[in-house]
Amino acid sequence: MNHDSYDDNYIRGILNSVKSIAMVGASPVNVRPSYFAFKYLAQRGYDMIPVNPGHVGKSLLGKPFVASLLDIDRPVDMVDIFRNSTNIMPAVDEALKMMPLPKVIWMQLGARDDAAAEKAEAAGMKVVMNRCPKIEYGRLSSEISWMGVNSRTLSSKRAPMPTQGMRLSLGRTSVGGGATSAADRAAKNRTDPS
Amino acid sequence: MTDRSPGFATLAVHAGAQPDPTTGARATPIYQTTSYVFNDADHAASLFGLQSFGNIYTRIGNPTQAVLEERVAALEGGTAALATASGHAAQVVVFQMLLKPGDEFIAARKLYGGSINQFTHAFKSFGWNAVWADPDDIESFERAVSPKTKAIFIESIANPGGTITDIEAIAAVARKAGVPLIVDNTLATPYLIRPIDHGADIVVHSLTKFLGGHGNSLGGIIVDAGTFDWSKDDKYPILSEPRPEYHGIKLQETFGNFAFAIACRVLGLRDLGPAISPFNSFLILTGIETLPLRMQKHCENTKAITEWLASHPAVAAVNYAGLNGDKYNNLARKYAPKGAGAVFTFSLKGGYDAGVDLVSRLKLFSHLANIGDTRSLVIHPASTTHSQLDDAAKTKAGAAPDLVRLSIGIEDKEDLIADLDQALRRED
Known part of the structure; x- marks a missing residue:
């Protein structure tokens, strides 16, 4: 599938269906993007599992670190990989050994590995690359609009009361992503050094 | 449902706004x-x-x-x-x-x-x-x-x-x-x-x-x-x-x-x-909710007024990219096919003094330092907005001393033309 831009329904379907998320490369340092995303997703009700061999024995917001995806004692719906592009393949290879197989491989903003994506897709997994689940969740629920960000969604329904820890509605009408086609093109040009 | 891209006018009315969660207010509240x-x-x-x-x-x-x-x-x-x-x-x-x-x-x-x-x-x-x-x-x-x-x-x-x-x-x-x-x-x-x-x-x-x-x-x-x-x-x-x-x-x-x-x-x-x-x-x-409607009217009025001015005997030149034959007309066709905007300059055969005279005789156009109003506006840039520049810099910036700038509003164009017509008629 095309990974230069995603239909909102594809992202919405993933964020609405997954319940447990293992985050590879989760950091306990509270200024790292992985910490931001981990905390945000935990507050939205996802069962978060931090994976980082350097921090085994410690926990992140009450969730104990595990060294590897294969050390997780329960089924995982999505693996969110917070590593740079060159470290994606080993994480995907490990995810492919999990039983049951996760449904989604998600590579963080800035990370893209098309070969790893193809491998995961061949095994029946959905793949998202170069996106942040926190930003996508905030965008589709329009929560991110509080920061003046173009959510690319519209709604004529009364907005939900935003309270901490709730699952916000992701069911708004999408504007199709066309509004930021320039940004998508620029991202593609950065990953295609042609 | 597949994603679709709404048009400009739909975004102008809806983007960013949603009924208020507590009251259901449909207009965006002023959070003062x-x-x-x-x-x-x-x-x-x-x-x-x-x-x-x-x-x-x-x-x-x-x-x-x-x-x-x-x-x-x-x-x-x-x-x-x-x-x-x-x-x-x-x-x-x-x-x-x-x-x-x-x-x-x-x-x-x-x-x-x-x-x-x-x-x-x-x-x-x-x-x-x-x-x-x-x-x-x-x-x-x-x-x-x-x-x-x-x-x-x-x-x-x-x-x-x-x-x-x-x-x-x-x-x-x-x-x-x-x-x-x-x-x-x-x-x-x-x-x-x-x-x-x-x-x-x-x-x-x-x-x-x-x-x-x-x-x-x-x-x-x-x-x-x-x-x-x-x-x-x-x-x-x-x-x-x-x-x-x-x-x-x-x-x-x-x-x-x-x-x-x-x-x-x-x-x-x-x-x-x-x-x-x-x-x-x-x-x-x-x-912004009415931006598309207003811009259509601004551009329609401006086109009519610039064409009328261009054929007026007292006018020396009209600088508007939307006019056929203008130096910037080809760029306007490429970048602004819906209209070249509503701000332009023109000069009178009578030079600087005639321009000053015109500004004082206008009855519907307001003499002030702004553009992009519903009202039609007029100013002499060389003595106001660009007054801190020297004459050479004024000309380079497109504000030569003999130019008058108009910002055309959304009134009836016939009334705007009538106002310009009476102001251009010198009653010595």
């Missing part, structure tokens, strides 16, 4: 408040640390303002936007994110006189050096590039002459130089030109003009196209390096393709302070 309660200490800390989306203090953001920002971002095709107290404030914030003392930026010579003043005087005192180039000579931009260049700044339709800039050609120069292209899109509005579609990385506006449209509120905005890679080298450390005041987070790494807009908010607005008032945000937002 300075500050917002936190849920608890952890919530407060995560807002201050940029870990959560939310409101802290109106100098940094406000819910009415946020609707305005998302709406303009959607209309321009950007990833995010940041509203400010005025268009001038927007420019200060943009350049403060990009330049350090001793740095340079290249600016088109044909600009709003206020911008020329700001760049020449205030910016110079900050150590930010404008290097001027001629938008009619693309090579002059290439020649102006130096290792100190951090940005290129142009207007899509230049004030006061209403000339059209070849955005794509200058975007190519910016890409080659590895710097962002900033486009002031005030005179065009996204209804006529969307600079991001032509290669702009940042768009700025004076919302005071056509976007607000009613001449009642000041405002400015910065739109992030999400196209520029701030971390490709060490030229833009504010975006690429850890920020000490936010415990070492890197803005582009954390916020991706809307990092520039976030930087303008959490550093620029926070430290420089030019926040827009919630009431002005509301009035401008209301104005």
Whole structure:
């Protein structure tokens, strides 16, 4: 599938269906993007599992670190990989050994590995690359609009009361992503050094 | 349901706005408040640390303002936007994110006189050096590039002459130089030109003009196209390096393709302070709902009036890119096929004195220093908006001493023509 831009329904379907998320490369340092995303997703009700061999024995917001995806004692719906592009393949290879197989491989903003994506897709997994689940969740629920960000969604329904820890509605009408086609093109040009 | 892209008019009415969660109010409420309660200490800390989306203090953001920002971002095709107290404030914030003392930026010579003043005087005192180039000579931009260049700044339709800039050609120069292209899109509005579609990385506006449209509120905005890679080298450390005041987070790494807009908010607005008032945000937002209708009428009236003026015996020349045969007509057809805007200049055979006379005889046109109002406006740029420039610089900026500038409103064009006709008839 095309990974230069995603239909909102594809992202919405993933964020609405997954319940447990293992985050590879989760950091306990509270200024790292992985910490931001981990905390945000935990507050939205996802069962978060931090994976980082350097921090085994410690926990992140009450969730104990595990060294590897294969050390997780329960089924995982999505693996969110917070590593740079060159470290994606080993994480995907490990995810492919999990039983049951996760449904989604998600590579963080800035990370893209098309070969790893193809491998995961061949095994029946959905793949998202170069996106942040926190930003996508905030965008589709329009929560991110509080920061003046173009959510690319519209709604004529009364907005939900935003309270901490709730699952916000992701069911708004999408504007199709066309509004930021320039940004998508620029991202593609950065990953295609042609 | 498959995603579809709504049209411009739908976005102008809906983007960013949603019925209020507590009251169901359909119009966007005016959140006239300075500050917002936190849920608890952890919530407060995560807002201050940029870990959560939310409101802290109106100098940094406000819910009415946020609707305005998302709406303009959607209309321009950007990833995010940041509203400010005025268009001038927007420019200060943009350049403060990009330049350090001793740095340079290249600016088109044909600009709003206020911008020329700001760049020449205030910016110079900050150590930010404008290097001027001629938008009619693309090579002059290439020649102006130096290792100190951090940005290129142009207007899509230049004030006061209403000339059209070849955005794509200058975007190519910016890409080659590895710097962002900033486009002031005030005179065009996204209804006529969307600079991001032509290669702009940042768009700025004076919302005071056509976007607000009613001449009642000041405002400015910065739109992030999400196209520029701030971390490709060490030229833009504010975006690429850890920020000490936010415990070492890197803005582009954390916020991706809307990092520039976030930087303008959490550093620029926070430290420089030019926040827009919630009431002005509301009035401008209301104005934007009718932007497409107003721009159609502005352009239709302007076309009729410029054609009428061009054939008037007392008129020496009309400078409007929408006129057949105008020097900028080909660029107008390419960049602004729906209309070349509603601001133009013309000169009278009677020269400077005849121009001054005309201004005093007009009864419907208002003599004032603004553009983009529902009302038709007239001014003599050489003695007002561009008065701080010398004669040579006035001519280069498109404000020669014998020129009169009109900003055509949305009244009936027959009445505007009748007013010009009576004012041009000299009764010695």
